[in-house]
Amino acid sequence: MIKKSLTPNISVKIKGKNVLVAPLDWGLGHTTRCIPIINALIINHYHVILAASGKSAALLQKEFPHLTIVPLAGYHVQYAQSSTWLPVKLLLQVPKIIRAIKNEHAVLHEMVQQYSIDWVISDNRFGLYHPAVHCTFITHQLTIMAPYQWLRNLLQRINYQYINRFDTCWVPDMGGDEGLAGILSHPKQLPAIPVQYMGMLSRFESTTTFHPEYVYDYCFLLSGPEPQRTRLENIVLSQIEQIDASIIVLRGLPEQANAIKSKHNILSHLPGKALQQVIEQSKFVIARSGYTTVMELLSLQKKCFFIPTPGQTEQEYLAERLADLQLCFMVKQEHLNIAEQLTALEQFPFKTLQPKIFTAQQLKLLIQNL
Structure with a gap:
């Protein structure tokens, strides 16, 4: 298995316009947050190919009926019903997760050749890195929360070992003190590869400056x-x-x-x-x-x-x-x-947030800084 260098490599450039976007299959959150990225790519004249299966593929098919969707098996991770049993539940599934990562890594080589992929955008799919193609990893979990500090430290080391095989890491949050996700997206130590904060991802664009009539x-x-x-x-x-x-x-x-x-x-x-x-x-x-x-x-x-x-x-x-x-x-x-x-x-005394939202223009800035 060929691995990326574990040191930052900002000299790797995107060679063309064919982009593979692949969200993780744990619920629909990873899929829906890829929608504004896909739209921004299309606006910037990229040719987008999607990789998904199950509910993720069904949702993407409804949102982007004109795009090609390539089947890509998910991780099928199951969660514990309580925090107490979460470490045991996750540890028991490690072999299955590793097999899924190895499988998607092998499948990616076939996709790159078949679809002439120039750029891979992986939302939390650890196996989608390639030695000859620029690969971007998207995650807000640079710190993986766990009920015990020892487990949190272990999971972060493993997390970074995989992230560092990519060329860049995009974090869907605001940078600096404005970060929404707290220590999840703003850990004390970042991965070795370049990390860019891309703003909050939302498929929604606010269309009103006043409170609409509630239905x-x-x-x-x-x-x-x-x-x-x-x-x-x-x-x-x-x-x-x-x-x-x-x-x-x-x-x-x-x-x-x-x-x-x-x-x-x-x-x-x-x-x-x-x-x-x-x-x-x-x-x-x-x-x-x-x-x-x-x-x-x-x-x-x-x-x-x-x-x-x-x-x-x-x-x-x-x-x-x-x-x-x-x-x-x-x-x-x-x-x-x-x-x-x-x-x-x-x-409840709600406060409001003034968020910085990811846009097609923000995508241009991220690409310029690759």
Whole structure:
């Protein structure tokens, strides 16, 4: 297996216009945050090829029906239901993850030759580095949160060993003290390769400078890996039946038809523009605290109620950090009592954020600094 040099190599340039974009398959967050990158590439006249499978491929097919999507197997990582068992659960899956990384690395060589790839943009796919092609790794997790400091240190060393095989690392956050993700994206020590902060990624572009007339009191956005997505859905659907308010629930299932009956609006999925309209027409948004969801909702300056996925220490850290900054209201899933907490939500003293958003112009600047 040929490895990249572990020292920065800023002399490697992009030779042409064929770009492979490949998001990780852990939930849909990595896929949706690639949408503004893909749009920026298209605006800058790059020829984009996508690599994905399953729900990620289904979502990308709906957003970009004119683009080629090459099948690429995912990692299929399963999370623990609690933080206590997370280290054990992850360690047991290490062999499977390593096999997936080796497989995608081998597949990439075939893709580069078949599609004449000039540039690879990998969102957290560790195996998509190539000795003859410029490869960019996207991650906001330079620090991987874990319940124990020894495990956090170990995971960061392993994380950096893989990241350093790429040519550049892009971090979807604001630089300096303005960083949204805290120590996740702003660790004490950075990888050896050049690191660039690209601003917050959002497929949404705010179209109003005033508060629109609200159609919905509460919008529930369900997302993330199974089985926790389904568990939260079951809790939400059972509890909102007793709530007298205008509610819409988006299930985060782009591959399924709408088939749930309720007095409220229950939809499996909405494409980007329709989703943004629903979010902007909602007074409050209740969602997981996945980083992509956080970036998109705060970019629209929405009042958010975050419910971290149990066992995902990153989401727990983000929700607690943002709640401390009064940028969101948060409750853990095991304490969820929607009727009571919606009353508290109405009284929460929200602060607003002035985010720096990634744009097509920002892409040009990142490319110039490769």
